[in-house]
Amino acid sequence: MIAKDHHTLSRAGLREAFFIALYKKAFPGVARHIARMGGSFEEAQDIFQDTLVIYYEKVSSGPAETILHEQAYLLGIAKKLWLQRYKASIQNQPLDDFDIEVMPEEGPVTGKILHYLETAGKKCMELLKAYYYDHLPVTTVTKLFGYSGTHSATVAKYKCLEKVRETVKQNSLHYADFIE
Missing domain, CATH: 1.10.10 (Arc Repressor Mutant, subunit A)
Structure with a gap:
Protein backbone atom coordinates (compact mmCIF):
# COMPACT_ATOMS: atom_id res chain seq x y z
CA MET A 1 0.00 0.00 0.00
CA ILE A 2 2.83 2.42 0.79
CA ALA A 3 4.47 1.79 -2.60
CA LYS A 4 1.21 2.66 -4.37
CA ASP A 5 0.91 5.99 -2.47
CA HIS A 6 4.54 6.77 -3.25
CA HIS A 7 3.87 6.04 -6.94
CA THR A 8 0.83 8.34 -6.89
CA LEU A 9 2.78 11.11 -5.20
CA SER A 10 5.60 10.83 -7.66
CA ARG A 11 3.11 11.09 -10.56
CA ALA A 12 1.57 14.20 -9.01
CA GLY A 13 5.05 15.63 -8.51
CA LEU A 14 5.96 14.95 -12.13
CA ARG A 15 2.74 16.56 -13.32
CA GLU A 16 3.42 19.64 -11.18
CA ALA A 17 6.98 19.88 -12.50
CA PHE A 18 5.61 19.55 -16.04
CA PHE A 19 3.22 22.48 -15.52
CA ILE A 20 5.86 24.63 -13.84
CA ALA A 21 8.24 24.05 -16.76
CA LEU A 22 5.50 24.95 -19.27
CA TYR A 23 4.64 28.05 -17.26
CA LYS A 24 8.24 29.26 -17.21
CA LYS A 25 8.68 28.59 -20.92
CA ALA A 26 5.44 29.91 -22.35
CA PHE A 27 3.75 32.34 -19.96
CA PRO A 28 5.99 35.35 -20.69
CA GLY A 29 5.09 35.22 -24.40
CA VAL A 30 1.39 34.81 -23.66
CA ALA A 31 1.47 37.71 -21.17
CA ARG A 32 3.21 39.96 -23.74
CA HIS A 33 0.62 39.12 -26.38
CA ILE A 34 -2.33 39.74 -24.05
CA ALA A 35 -0.78 43.05 -22.92
CA ARG A 36 -0.28 44.14 -26.56
CA MET A 37 -3.92 43.32 -27.18
CA GLY A 38 -5.06 45.52 -24.29
CA GLY A 39 -5.44 42.82 -21.65
CA SER A 40 -4.32 42.88 -18.04
CA PHE A 41 -1.86 40.60 -16.24
CA GLU A 42 -4.78 38.89 -14.46
CA GLU A 43 -6.48 38.25 -17.81
CA ALA A 44 -3.22 36.79 -19.13
CA GLN A 45 -3.08 34.46 -16.13
CA ASP A 46 -6.70 33.37 -16.71
CA ILE A 47 -6.10 32.76 -20.40
CA PHE A 48 -2.89 30.85 -19.68
CA GLN A 49 -4.63 28.69 -17.08
CA ASP A 50 -7.30 27.77 -19.64
CA THR A 51 -4.54 27.18 -22.21
CA LEU A 52 -2.77 24.73 -19.91
CA VAL A 53 -6.01 22.83 -19.28
CA ILE A 54 -6.66 22.50 -23.03
CA TYR A 55 -3.06 21.48 -23.68
CA TYR A 56 -3.04 18.92 -20.87
CA GLU A 57 -6.30 17.38 -22.08
CA LYS A 58 -4.85 17.18 -25.58
CA VAL A 59 -1.59 15.46 -24.58
CA SER A 60 -3.18 13.13 -22.05
CA SER A 61 -6.03 11.88 -24.24
CA GLY A 62 -5.57 9.06 -26.69
CA PRO A 63 -2.68 8.63 -29.11
CA ALA A 64 -0.01 11.29 -28.74
CA GLU A 65 0.24 13.90 -31.45
CA THR A 66 3.76 15.19 -32.00
CA ILE A 67 4.06 18.81 -30.91
CA LEU A 68 7.44 20.16 -31.93
CA HIS A 69 7.28 23.62 -30.35
CA GLU A 70 5.33 23.63 -27.09
CA GLN A 71 5.75 27.38 -26.63
CA ALA A 72 4.35 28.19 -30.05
CA TYR A 73 1.54 25.68 -29.59
CA LEU A 74 0.58 27.16 -26.20
CA LEU A 75 0.78 30.71 -27.58
CA GLY A 76 -1.52 29.69 -30.43
CA ILE A 77 -4.09 28.29 -28.00
CA ALA A 78 -3.84 31.43 -25.85
CA LYS A 79 -4.28 33.74 -28.86
CA LYS A 80 -7.40 31.87 -29.89
CA LEU A 81 -8.83 31.98 -26.35
CA TRP A 82 -8.07 35.71 -26.07
CA LEU A 83 -9.74 36.40 -29.41
CA GLN A 84 -12.84 34.49 -28.31
CA ARG A 85 -12.96 36.42 -25.02
CA TYR A 86 -12.41 39.74 -26.81
CA LYS A 87 -15.20 39.06 -29.31
CA ALA A 88 -17.57 38.06 -26.51
CA SER A 89 -16.79 41.24 -24.54
CA ILE A 90 -17.34 43.45 -27.62
CA GLN A 91 -20.68 41.77 -28.36
CA ASN A 92 -21.87 42.37 -24.80
CA GLN A 93 -20.89 46.06 -24.76
CA PRO A 94 -23.91 48.41 -24.84
CA LEU A 95 -24.19 50.68 -27.89
CA ASP A 96 -24.23 53.83 -25.77
CA ASP A 97 -20.59 53.10 -24.83
CA PHE A 98 -19.52 53.91 -28.40
CA ASP A 99 -18.99 57.40 -29.76
CA ILE A 100 -20.43 57.32 -33.24
CA GLU A 101 -18.89 59.88 -35.54
CA VAL A 102 -19.33 60.05 -39.30
CA MET A 103 -15.99 60.26 -41.07
CA PRO A 104 -15.63 61.60 -44.60
CA GLU A 105 -15.09 58.96 -47.30
CA GLU A 106 -11.86 60.42 -48.61
CA GLY A 107 -9.69 63.16 -47.27
Missing part, protein backbone atom coordinates in the same frame (compact mmCIF):
# COMPACT_ATOMS: atom_id res chain seq x y z
CA PRO A 108 -6.31 63.93 -45.82
CA VAL A 109 -6.74 61.45 -42.95
CA THR A 110 -7.76 58.60 -45.25
CA GLY A 111 -4.93 59.58 -47.58
CA LYS A 112 -2.37 59.22 -44.75
CA ILE A 113 -3.71 55.83 -43.80
CA LEU A 114 -3.71 54.64 -47.42
CA HIS A 115 -0.12 55.84 -47.82
CA TYR A 116 1.04 53.65 -44.95
CA LEU A 117 -1.03 50.71 -46.10
CA GLU A 118 0.52 50.98 -49.56
CA THR A 119 4.01 50.65 -48.06
CA ALA A 120 3.14 47.01 -47.32
CA GLY A 121 2.82 46.29 -51.04
CA LYS A 122 0.06 45.65 -53.56
CA LYS A 123 -0.66 42.05 -52.52
CA CYS A 124 -0.94 43.07 -48.86
CA MET A 125 -3.28 45.91 -49.80
CA GLU A 126 -5.50 43.51 -51.71
CA LEU A 127 -5.42 40.96 -48.87
CA LEU A 128 -6.29 43.53 -46.19
CA LYS A 129 -9.03 44.97 -48.42
CA ALA A 130 -10.55 41.50 -48.79
CA TYR A 131 -10.56 40.98 -45.02
CA TYR A 132 -11.53 44.38 -43.71
CA TYR A 133 -13.33 46.24 -46.51
CA ASP A 134 -15.01 43.42 -48.40
CA HIS A 135 -15.54 41.36 -45.21
CA LEU A 136 -14.77 38.12 -47.04
CA PRO A 137 -14.62 34.95 -44.93
CA VAL A 138 -11.17 33.45 -44.42
CA THR A 139 -12.07 30.41 -46.53
CA THR A 140 -12.90 32.66 -49.48
CA VAL A 141 -9.71 34.69 -49.00
CA THR A 142 -7.72 31.44 -48.89
CA LYS A 143 -9.10 30.33 -52.27
CA LEU A 144 -8.98 33.80 -53.83
CA PHE A 145 -5.31 34.36 -53.02
CA GLY A 146 -4.23 30.74 -53.54
CA TYR A 147 -3.09 29.97 -49.99
CA SER A 148 -2.67 26.34 -48.97
CA GLY A 149 -4.99 26.71 -45.98
CA THR A 150 -6.85 29.14 -43.76
CA HIS A 151 -3.93 29.26 -41.32
CA SER A 152 -1.61 30.42 -44.13
CA ALA A 153 -4.06 33.15 -45.11
CA THR A 154 -4.36 34.31 -41.50
CA VAL A 155 -0.58 34.37 -41.09
CA ALA A 156 -0.23 36.38 -44.32
CA LYS A 157 -2.78 38.91 -43.05
CA TYR A 158 -0.87 39.18 -39.76
CA LYS A 159 2.43 39.72 -41.60
CA CYS A 160 0.86 42.45 -43.74
CA LEU A 161 -0.44 44.21 -40.65
CA GLU A 162 2.98 43.89 -39.03
CA LYS A 163 4.59 45.55 -42.09
CA VAL A 164 2.23 48.50 -41.70
CA ARG A 165 2.78 48.66 -37.93
CA GLU A 166 6.55 48.60 -38.41
CA THR A 167 6.38 51.46 -40.93
CA VAL A 168 4.24 53.49 -38.55
CA LYS A 169 6.62 52.68 -35.68
CA GLN A 170 9.71 53.62 -37.73
CA ASN A 171 8.16 56.98 -38.53
CA SER A 172 7.28 57.50 -34.84
CA LEU A 173 3.65 58.09 -35.66
CA HIS A 174 0.84 58.09 -33.13
CA TYR A 175 -2.92 57.79 -33.34
CA ALA A 176 -3.23 61.61 -33.22
CA ASP A 177 -1.25 61.85 -36.47
CA PHE A 178 -4.18 60.30 -38.30
CA ILE A 179 -6.85 62.56 -36.86
CA GLU A 180 -7.68 65.93 -38.39
Whole structure:
Protein backbone atom coordinates (compact mmCIF):
# COMPACT_ATOMS: atom_id res chain seq x y z
CA MET A 1 0.00 0.00 0.00
CA ILE A 2 2.83 2.42 0.79
CA ALA A 3 4.47 1.79 -2.60
CA LYS A 4 1.21 2.66 -4.37
CA ASP A 5 0.91 5.99 -2.47
CA HIS A 6 4.54 6.77 -3.25
CA HIS A 7 3.87 6.04 -6.94
CA THR A 8 0.83 8.34 -6.89
CA LEU A 9 2.78 11.11 -5.20
CA SER A 10 5.60 10.83 -7.66
CA ARG A 11 3.11 11.09 -10.56
CA ALA A 12 1.57 14.20 -9.01
CA GLY A 13 5.05 15.63 -8.51
CA LEU A 14 5.96 14.95 -12.13
CA ARG A 15 2.74 16.56 -13.32
CA GLU A 16 3.42 19.64 -11.18
CA ALA A 17 6.98 19.88 -12.50
CA PHE A 18 5.61 19.55 -16.04
CA PHE A 19 3.22 22.48 -15.52
CA ILE A 20 5.86 24.63 -13.84
CA ALA A 21 8.24 24.05 -16.76
CA LEU A 22 5.50 24.95 -19.27
CA TYR A 23 4.64 28.05 -17.26
CA LYS A 24 8.24 29.26 -17.21
CA LYS A 25 8.68 28.59 -20.92
CA ALA A 26 5.44 29.91 -22.35
CA PHE A 27 3.75 32.34 -19.96
CA PRO A 28 5.99 35.35 -20.69
CA GLY A 29 5.09 35.22 -24.40
CA VAL A 30 1.39 34.81 -23.66
CA ALA A 31 1.47 37.71 -21.17
CA ARG A 32 3.21 39.96 -23.74
CA HIS A 33 0.62 39.12 -26.38
CA ILE A 34 -2.33 39.74 -24.05
CA ALA A 35 -0.78 43.05 -22.92
CA ARG A 36 -0.28 44.14 -26.56
CA MET A 37 -3.92 43.32 -27.18
CA GLY A 38 -5.06 45.52 -24.29
CA GLY A 39 -5.44 42.82 -21.65
CA SER A 40 -4.32 42.88 -18.04
CA PHE A 41 -1.86 40.60 -16.24
CA GLU A 42 -4.78 38.89 -14.46
CA GLU A 43 -6.48 38.25 -17.81
CA ALA A 44 -3.22 36.79 -19.13
CA GLN A 45 -3.08 34.46 -16.13
CA ASP A 46 -6.70 33.37 -16.71
CA ILE A 47 -6.10 32.76 -20.40
CA PHE A 48 -2.89 30.85 -19.68
CA GLN A 49 -4.63 28.69 -17.08
CA ASP A 50 -7.30 27.77 -19.64
CA THR A 51 -4.54 27.18 -22.21
CA LEU A 52 -2.77 24.73 -19.91
CA VAL A 53 -6.01 22.83 -19.28
CA ILE A 54 -6.66 22.50 -23.03
CA TYR A 55 -3.06 21.48 -23.68
CA TYR A 56 -3.04 18.92 -20.87
CA GLU A 57 -6.30 17.38 -22.08
CA LYS A 58 -4.85 17.18 -25.58
CA VAL A 59 -1.59 15.46 -24.58
CA SER A 60 -3.18 13.13 -22.05
CA SER A 61 -6.03 11.88 -24.24
CA GLY A 62 -5.57 9.06 -26.69
CA PRO A 63 -2.68 8.63 -29.11
CA ALA A 64 -0.01 11.29 -28.74
CA GLU A 65 0.24 13.90 -31.45
CA THR A 66 3.76 15.19 -32.00
CA ILE A 67 4.06 18.81 -30.91
CA LEU A 68 7.44 20.16 -31.93
CA HIS A 69 7.28 23.62 -30.35
CA GLU A 70 5.33 23.63 -27.09
CA GLN A 71 5.75 27.38 -26.63
CA ALA A 72 4.35 28.19 -30.05
CA TYR A 73 1.54 25.68 -29.59
CA LEU A 74 0.58 27.16 -26.20
CA LEU A 75 0.78 30.71 -27.58
CA GLY A 76 -1.52 29.69 -30.43
CA ILE A 77 -4.09 28.29 -28.00
CA ALA A 78 -3.84 31.43 -25.85
CA LYS A 79 -4.28 33.74 -28.86
CA LYS A 80 -7.40 31.87 -29.89
CA LEU A 81 -8.83 31.98 -26.35
CA TRP A 82 -8.07 35.71 -26.07
CA LEU A 83 -9.74 36.40 -29.41
CA GLN A 84 -12.84 34.49 -28.31
CA ARG A 85 -12.96 36.42 -25.02
CA TYR A 86 -12.41 39.74 -26.81
CA LYS A 87 -15.20 39.06 -29.31
CA ALA A 88 -17.57 38.06 -26.51
CA SER A 89 -16.79 41.24 -24.54
CA ILE A 90 -17.34 43.45 -27.62
CA GLN A 91 -20.68 41.77 -28.36
CA ASN A 92 -21.87 42.37 -24.80
CA GLN A 93 -20.89 46.06 -24.76
CA PRO A 94 -23.91 48.41 -24.84
CA LEU A 95 -24.19 50.68 -27.89
CA ASP A 96 -24.23 53.83 -25.77
CA ASP A 97 -20.59 53.10 -24.83
CA PHE A 98 -19.52 53.91 -28.40
CA ASP A 99 -18.99 57.40 -29.76
CA ILE A 100 -20.43 57.32 -33.24
CA GLU A 101 -18.89 59.88 -35.54
CA VAL A 102 -19.33 60.05 -39.30
CA MET A 103 -15.99 60.26 -41.07
CA PRO A 104 -15.63 61.60 -44.60
CA GLU A 105 -15.09 58.96 -47.30
CA GLU A 106 -11.86 60.42 -48.61
CA GLY A 107 -9.69 63.16 -47.27
CA PRO A 108 -6.31 63.93 -45.82
CA VAL A 109 -6.74 61.45 -42.95
CA THR A 110 -7.76 58.60 -45.25
CA GLY A 111 -4.93 59.58 -47.58
CA LYS A 112 -2.37 59.22 -44.75
CA ILE A 113 -3.71 55.83 -43.80
CA LEU A 114 -3.71 54.64 -47.42
CA HIS A 115 -0.12 55.84 -47.82
CA TYR A 116 1.04 53.65 -44.95
CA LEU A 117 -1.03 50.71 -46.10
CA GLU A 118 0.52 50.98 -49.56
CA THR A 119 4.01 50.65 -48.06
CA ALA A 120 3.14 47.01 -47.32
CA GLY A 121 2.82 46.29 -51.04
CA LYS A 122 0.06 45.65 -53.56
CA LYS A 123 -0.66 42.05 -52.52
CA CYS A 124 -0.94 43.07 -48.86
CA MET A 125 -3.28 45.91 -49.80
CA GLU A 126 -5.50 43.51 -51.71
CA LEU A 127 -5.42 40.96 -48.87
CA LEU A 128 -6.29 43.53 -46.19
CA LYS A 129 -9.03 44.97 -48.42
CA ALA A 130 -10.55 41.50 -48.79
CA TYR A 131 -10.56 40.98 -45.02
CA TYR A 132 -11.53 44.38 -43.71
CA TYR A 133 -13.33 46.24 -46.51
CA ASP A 134 -15.01 43.42 -48.40
CA HIS A 135 -15.54 41.36 -45.21
CA LEU A 136 -14.77 38.12 -47.04
CA PRO A 137 -14.62 34.95 -44.93
CA VAL A 138 -11.17 33.45 -44.42
CA THR A 139 -12.07 30.41 -46.53
CA THR A 140 -12.90 32.66 -49.48
CA VAL A 141 -9.71 34.69 -49.00
CA THR A 142 -7.72 31.44 -48.89
CA LYS A 143 -9.10 30.33 -52.27
CA LEU A 144 -8.98 33.80 -53.83
CA PHE A 145 -5.31 34.36 -53.02
CA GLY A 146 -4.23 30.74 -53.54
CA TYR A 147 -3.09 29.97 -49.99
CA SER A 148 -2.67 26.34 -48.97
CA GLY A 149 -4.99 26.71 -45.98
CA THR A 150 -6.85 29.14 -43.76
CA HIS A 151 -3.93 29.26 -41.32
CA SER A 152 -1.61 30.42 -44.13
CA ALA A 153 -4.06 33.15 -45.11
CA THR A 154 -4.36 34.31 -41.50
CA VAL A 155 -0.58 34.37 -41.09
CA ALA A 156 -0.23 36.38 -44.32
CA LYS A 157 -2.78 38.91 -43.05
CA TYR A 158 -0.87 39.18 -39.76
CA LYS A 159 2.43 39.72 -41.60
CA CYS A 160 0.86 42.45 -43.74
CA LEU A 161 -0.44 44.21 -40.65
CA GLU A 162 2.98 43.89 -39.03
CA LYS A 163 4.59 45.55 -42.09
CA VAL A 164 2.23 48.50 -41.70
CA ARG A 165 2.78 48.66 -37.93
CA GLU A 166 6.55 48.60 -38.41
CA THR A 167 6.38 51.46 -40.93
CA VAL A 168 4.24 53.49 -38.55
CA LYS A 169 6.62 52.68 -35.68
CA GLN A 170 9.71 53.62 -37.73
CA ASN A 171 8.16 56.98 -38.53
CA SER A 172 7.28 57.50 -34.84
CA LEU A 173 3.65 58.09 -35.66
CA HIS A 174 0.84 58.09 -33.13
CA TYR A 175 -2.92 57.79 -33.34
CA ALA A 176 -3.23 61.61 -33.22
CA ASP A 177 -1.25 61.85 -36.47
CA PHE A 178 -4.18 60.30 -38.30
CA ILE A 179 -6.85 62.56 -36.86
CA GLU A 180 -7.68 65.93 -38.39
